[in-house]
Amino acid sequence: MSIAYDIRREVERNVVRARNGIKYASGTEWAPEHASPRELVWSQGKARLWRLRSDRVTMGPPVLMFIGLVSLPHILDLHEKSTLAGALRDAGFDVYILDWGAADEGDAQNTLETYLVRYLPRAVRALLRESQCDDVTLLGYCMGGCFALVAVGGQVSIPLRNLVIFATPVDFSQMGGLVEALRDGEIDPESMVDWTGNVPPHIVSSFFRIRKPTVELVQYANLWENLWSDEFLSSYQAMARWASTHVPVPGALFRQVLKGWLYDNGFANGTLRLAGRRVDLANIDVPMLSVVAMRDDIVPPPAALPLGSLVDVPEFELFEVPAGHAGLAGSRKAVHVTFPGVVDWLRRHSDTREPHQ
Template sequence: MESDRAVVTMEPTSASIVDRVRREVERTALRARNGIRMAAGLSRPEVGQTLKDVVWRHGRSELWRYRNDNVRVSPPLLIVFSLFSRSYILDLQPGNSFVERLLAAGFDVYLLDWGVPDERDAANRLEDYVDDYLPAAVERVRHIAGTEQINMLGYCFGSVLSLLYAAHHLDAPLRSLTVMTTPVDLQQLGPLTSVVGGGGLDVGNVLDADGNVPPQVIYQGFQVLKPTAQVTQYVDLWERLWSDDYVAAHQAMIGWATDHIPLPGGVARQLAEMTRDNAIVNDTLVVGGDRVHLADITVPFLTVLGNRDHIVPEASAAPLIDLIGSPDKHEVRLDGGHVGLLVGRTAAKTTIPTIIDFLIQRSETQE
């Protein structure tokens, strides 16, 4: 026999209604305050605050060593950043910093920042980075740390540079190689393919007076990938404009996303050729006049990609794992975007712990 169940509908009390109204009034006032501050440029957050020292320079490039009084993991970790944007996304804000987490885990962390190219860099080619800058930076890290080997981690196009370095220098002193959001199939980059010279674009038509691809061209290429992003961002921002923490994080992220740097013209021309030939996937890479093969990379290897990455889509990054020759190779696909793999909840809960665990298992640690 079924029992009768009384359904009780709770009406909001006068007190709860007053509380809601009061909270919304307070949030509206905070929205107005924060909106005025943003419009006036008065509340821009500081980024890249983790203490570091410049330990090597070459051209516009600098090698940074982050200060850590509690190094427990050896060998050191060298991060190779992209040529397209600024590296502070790795150290966005205190509490939301990839570098900060690595330091807390006991790593001796170095970062190779390429600086801002000018007319002196217009003729730079991939060989300048892969056969000159990177080997010199690696040797500097080894000298400072007093180790025979290093761990290397590349992000975005820094991953491509790391792969080319490892493939062209088979005696490189690498304990392991980790790459994130790596564009491998250059013909699967969507509209961004045109930025790297695909689709019949003549790179010479977009170079600036210095001979480089200007930042605004690169930025527009990224914008085309997700044309509704700005609308969505403004809707989300309005909903949480009352939160000082959210506004600061939003400004830091948006600031980085629009803060691109020139791409050396020589590299742009090479990328155009690589894209037309799909050289990485088709194993036709040439570096410094030598054929190089990713299959020759045999060090412990990890590749991380996001299934919601609109800058380096999953289809572009996915072929990499099968191209690497290492018997100790691993792929991690995460539910995140290009930047979400580095900052935010996915990064904090999954990406960073996964990378740290991979590195620690292939390193020596001290308690």
């Protein structure tokens, strides 16, 4: 290519950068909030159960996906070209997403029991009625994976076929950052709770900034470099929306998690309790897939990798992906490595069913 061509191309891109920059700053939407069409099938409190629309369900049981309480579950259905939920749907699975909602003052006393003993089993029952199936595969992402382990290990009534967890810490002594500061008493946890009785979103966001303080500068540099590309803007906006949309965490649950998960390192030490009952990971008796991001700076691999030694399941498979925390489900690596690997594992642990809508 000639120098003149390169100059002309860059001038044209700068014109588009200026146009798109104005649009982006003014709030133009390049990416919808959810990549896949869906419908509401159940709700209670602020919890919502969504079913992805599908023209052809050929695999069972259905898959119920959820994350934790620090953000909304956009990462599960991020972008039309990078959607974990969509990949499972396209593989023939009946896919549901459980959104716990955003806590407010009225939810400050919510505990793990609120979400795992009350909401989760009721959402599962609604799913089974809707799908006309007898069991379910649970898929938990990050804190959602911890939720799944606590629920199943605590013998919450769920007819479970498989358990899949993504980027899920079980040894909190390896977490570092703000988690380490809290555990070591360098930060007063009560100072993190606001007048509503909850941990506000800006405190949640600070955890991620502390772990990777230059990430916003890198993101803006990438944004400027690719501002000429509508396709890039669409995927960038989808990821930025998820990364910046944190929600309040109920104060009672925060204190519960702080003591049981962080201070006592309860997953690793076997000291967790739910509704007065010991959480025993040995109670998990279904095939399990643990997906670990080997470049994760939010849940470092040493925090996630010990799970295999803590469970005694009929089949445990560790899937190591060379990606970061968000990239595990929101990147080209996710599309080409994570999604096919998870789909393959689920197909091997599911049934072929007569196609239905």
